[in-house]
Amino acid sequence: xxxxxxxxxxxxxxxxxxxxxxxxxxxxxxxxxxxxxxxTQVLAGDAPTGxxxxxxxxxxxxxxxxxxxxxxxxxxxxxxxxxxxxRYEGLLPDLFKEGKGVIAHGHMTESGEFAADExxxxxxxxxxxxxxxxxxxxxxPARVSQ
Amino acid sequence: xxxxxxxxxxxxxxxxxxxxxxxxxxxxxxxxxxxxAAARSAVVGQFVFVALAFGALAxxxxxxxxxxxxxxxNSHSELPLFYRIAAVWGAHEGSLLLxxxxxxxxxxxxTAASASLDPPFRSRVLGFLGVISVGxxxxxxxxxxxxxxxVPAATEGADLNPLLQDFALAVHPPILYLGYVGxxxxxxxxxxxxxxxxxxAAWARWTRPWTLAAWLFLTIGISLGSWWAxxxxxxxxxxxxxxxxxxxxxxxxxxxxxxxxxxxTEKRGLFKSWTLLLAVAAFSLSLLGTxxxxxxxxxxxxxxxxxxxxxxxxxxxxxxxxGGALVLYAxxxxxxxxxxxxxxxxxxxxxxxxxxxxVAALALILLGTLYPLFMDAFELxxxxxxxxWFNLMFLVPMLPLVLLLGVGMHxxxxxxxxxxxxxxxxAAAGLAIAGAILISAAAYADLKPMTTLGFxxxxxxxxxxxxxxxxxxxxxxxxxxxxxxxxxxxxxxGLATLxxxxxxxxxxEKDFALGIGEAATIAGYDFRLSALRSVRGPNYGAVEADVVxxxxxxxxxxxxxxxxxxxxxxxxxxxAGIEVGAARDLFAALGDDLGxxxxxxxxxxxxxxxxxxxxxxxxxxxxxxAALDRRYRLRVAAAARDAVVSAAP
Numbered sequence: 001x002x003x004x005x006x007x008x009x010x011x012x013x014x015x016x017x018x019x020x021x022x023x024x025x026x027x028x029x030x031x032x033x034x035x036x037x038x039x040t041q042v043l044a045g046d047a048p049t050g051x052x053x054x055x056x057x058x059x060x061x062x063x064x065x066x067x068x069x070x071x072x073x074x075x076x077x078x079x080x081x082x083x084x085x086x087r088y089e090g091l092l093p094d095l096f097k098e099g100k101g102v103i104a105h106g107h108m109t110e111s112g113e114f115a116a117d118e119x120x121x122x123x124x125x126x127x128x129x130x131x132x133x134x135x136x137x138x139x140x141p142a143r144v145s146q
Numbered sequence: 147x148x149x150x151x152x153x154x155x156x157x158x159x160x161x162x163x164x165x166x167x168x169x170x171x172x173x174x175x176x177x178x179x180x181x182x183a184a185a186r187s188a189v190v191g192q193f194v195f196v197a198l199a200f201g202a203l204a205x206x207x208x209x210x211x212x213x214x215x216x217x218x219x220n221s222h223s224e225l226p227l228f229y230r231i232a233a234v235w236g237a238h239e240g241s242l243l244l245x246x247x248x249x250x251x252x253x254x255x256x257t258a259a260s261a262s263l264d265p266p267f268r269s270r271v272l273g274f275l276g277v278i279s280v281g282x283x284x285x286x287x288x289x290x291x292x293x294x295x296x297v298p299a300a301t302e303g304a305d306l307n308p309l310l311q312d313f314a315l316a317v318h319p320p321i322l323y324l325g326y327v328g329x330x331x332x333x334x335x336x337x338x339x340x341x342x343x344x345x346x347a348a349w350a351r352w353t354r355p356w357t358l359a360a361w362l363f364l365t366i367g368i369s370l371g372s373w374w375a376x377x378x379x380x381x382x383x384x385x386x387x388x389x390x391x392x393x394x395x396x397x398x399x400x401x402x403x404x405x406x407x408x409x410x411t412e413k414r415g416l417f418k419s420w421t422l423l424l425a426v427a428a429f430s431l432s433l434l435g436t437x438x439x440x441x442x443x444x445x446x447x448x449x450x451x452x453x454x455x456x457x458x459x460x461x462x463x464x465x466x467x468x469g470g471a472l473v474l475y476a477x478x479x480x481x482x483x484x485x486x487x488x489x490x491x492x493x494x495x496x497x498x499x500x501x502x503x504x505v506a507a508l509a510l511i512l513l514g515t516l517y518p519l520f521m522d523a524f525e526l527x528x529x530x531x532x533x534x535w536f537n538l539m540f541l542v543p544m545l546p547l548v549l550l551l552g553v554g555m556h557x558x559x560x561x562x563x564x565x566x567x568x569x570x571x572x573a574a575a576g577l578a579i580a581g582a583i584l585i586s587a588a589a590y591a592d593l594k595p596m597t598t599l600g601f602x603x604x605x606x607x608x609x610x611x612x613x614x615x616x617x618x619x620x621x622x623x624x625x626x627x628x629x630x631x632x633x634x635x636x637x638x639x640g641l642a643t644l645x646x647x648x649x650x651x652x653x654x655e656k657d658f659a660l661g662i663g664e665a666a667t668i669a670g671y672d673f674r675l676s677a678l679r680s681v682r683g684p685n686y687g688a689v690e691a692d693v694v695x696x697x698x699x700x701x702x703x704x705x706x707x708x709x710x711x712x713x714x715x716x717x718x719x720x721x722a723g724i725e726v727g728a729a730r731d732l733f734a735a736l737g738d739d740l741g742x743x744x745x746x747x748x749x750x751x752x753x754x755x756x757x758x759x760x761x762x763x764x765x766x767x768x769x770x771x772a773a774l775d776r777r778y779r780l781r782v783a784a785a786a787r788d789a790v791v792s793a794a795p
Contacts, residue, residue: 021506021510021542025510025539028538028539029531031534031535032534033531034529034530034532035527035529036527036528037528066740066741068740068741068742069659069661069740070740070744071657071658071740089657090746090748091657091746091748092737094718097717
């Protein structure tokens with residue numbers, strides 16, 4: 001084999017390797033991408049049924065309910081236009097508070113409740129999830145037409 | 147008055163940094179000794195003024211000067227002195243000042259240690275370091291001034307984020323920054339080399355200890371962050387594949403590839419342009435990390451700044467520095483030819499594989515980190531790449547990397563592997579596989595294929611590392627510091643692999659609702675909540691629990707998790723109770739009062755987790771020992787000799 005052909009083969013091998021690796025990586029993406037939706041999108045039916053996603057917004061003041069003596073908590077997530085009730089069994093993060101931003105991971109149940117398996121609140125107590133901030137500042141079609 | 151002096155010092159530092167760029171680069175072009183000397187004086191002056199500015203800000207914190215906006219936002223009159231000082235870099239503005247201080251300190255060190263280098267080359271290095279300095283100081287003065295006054299002054303500060311009131315996180319940023327900024331030395335060296343179009347062994351030898359030093363600081367910085375997340379965030383995780391963690395891990399991977407590729411460039415004169423590209427990449431990724439964290443583009447638990455002006459500035463600076471360096475590379479790198487033959491099982495080949503796998507891992511993490519940003523930018527939806535993806539993708543290049551590491555360490559330059567060595571390596575591999583099956587079957591009674599593979603690779607690397615000193619002792623060969631460092635660092639890689647495999651395979655985490663006297667069981671350990679009481683700290687009150695742990699009726703320990711309420715208000719903080727052990731950690735975190743006398747409690751069993759950080763410490767220690775090798779200190783004489791040789795024709 002001439003050095004030229006050897007080099008060509010090496011280059012082809014690298015290209016094939018990188019191609020296969022990229023294809024596998026993208027394939028694995030499909031199962032591990034977590035989509036984010038706000039309550040308005042969830043109620044409009046944009047969120048997938050039967051797979052998990054993330055919902056984010058502000059915790060409605062006065063909506064936090066505990067079932068005394070158990071880990072069960074229920075609260076309402078709102079983007080100030082629509083609201084979705086959330087139920088969660090476990091420890092809430094330190095920065096979880098009514099009137100503050102929150103992101104929950106889980107799925108919608110038949111009863112229209114979001115069953116969370118993980119609840120995230122962010123470092124800064126005045127924090128609002130960027131997605132929530134964006135959806136609060138995006139004018140709704142109704143307002144634009146006025 | 148002092149804050150104004152600080153700001154004035156910062157402006158003077160910027161002017162001196164500009165002088166450093168102008169005199170450094172044009173002095174070298176004109177080969178004017180007076181101009182080049184002026185660049186060196188500018189370095190010293192710049193360091194003095196940045197240090198004064200830093201001192202002024204520290205003074206404002208120590209004296210609780212709440213008329214300074216940054217101090218008012220990040221301190222409190224009751225904050226203990228140690229954290230008042232750590233608060234200097236607790237948020238955006240001050241951490242940039244720290245970045246700048248680290249950079250001018252590195253530049254000063256380079257200036258002091260580079261007298262033996264060719265004067266125009268030395269001057270160009272200082273010029274390029276100056277460019278980075280100008281960028282950061284301009285950024286601070288135009289968008290993020292730490293000395294801005296608050297009119298009227300606040301009567302009380304808003305307090306330092308309680309999460310940051312912790313020893314590990316107080317020292318984490320300076321150490322991490324020393325690493326990030328340290329790669330600027332290799333970067334400036336690469337740019338100066340490309341500009342001159344000439345790369346010799348002396349260059350690689352000179353760059354190696356600097357790169358090692360930066361890399362070991364980064365190693366320690368990342369480990370501290372991981373350790374802090376484990377005990378302070380109250381979740382008990384040690385790595386989340388959070389974009390901010392990835393931002394510090396990517397330059398580390400590039401730096402790891404760089405220190406290995408530099409070895410080939412120094413010893414064999416190969417991989418020249420690749421090494422330069424890695425030097426550019428390591429620093430570019432440090433800058434990218436700073437951009438990702440500081441511009442607020444990420445949906446991340448760590449990003450505390452959200453100001454588009456800042457984002458645009460950093461993005462422009464990033465484009466200028468990385469783009470400029472890549473243009474320089476495209477223009478000059480073809481001049482640097484390396485040609486030498488080596489065999490398939492020579493050390494060169496193994497280091498080539500090392501670089502390929504490290505860069506593959508880096509590319510995958512970069513893809514996973516930036517993908518959500520692209521999706522967002524093109525309005526394709528808001529997504530996050532989940533940790534399972536990173537865990538899976540990271541394994542793909544890491545498994546062959548660790549496997550080949552065990553052989554590669556023993557390979558000689560140029561030649562293939564010796565057959566006498568092969569016997570010993572087969573023995574080590576057999577021992578590793580047997581040991582792995584024994585650990586997973588006997589100690590954990592759970593023989594999972596991936597777990598056993600992880601343990602086998604860990605033991606394989608550890609045993610293989612130990613073969614080197616054994617063989618050298620038997621043959622009565624000397625053990626230079628570089629070899630000792632390599633053995634320790636690679637043994638650390640094995641130890642960290644052992645820890646990661648153990649904790650990821652056999653950890654147990656569960657939340658419970660416990661009343662006083664009630665108990666819960668995980669992994670064979672009984673956790674009984676026996677008492678709750680109120681305690682006082684310097685600036686907080688807390689509820690503390692006694693969690694009595696027993697195993698098969700035998701008492702093991704009493705954990706004391708706390709829920710803290712800081713006097714300055716704000717949210718409660720969880721302090722986990724952790725019992726550290728060689729075989730496992732036991733972890734309890736206190737949640738909320740659930741009513742009916744019960745509290746929510748998170749209990750965790752973390753086998754072998756200590757070895758993750760112990761491994762990282764050994765990796766950093768190995769780097770430190772290698773950086774102190776005598777060879778690098780003899781370089782003064784060697785470099786002078788090389789200079790004579792290259793000047794002769």
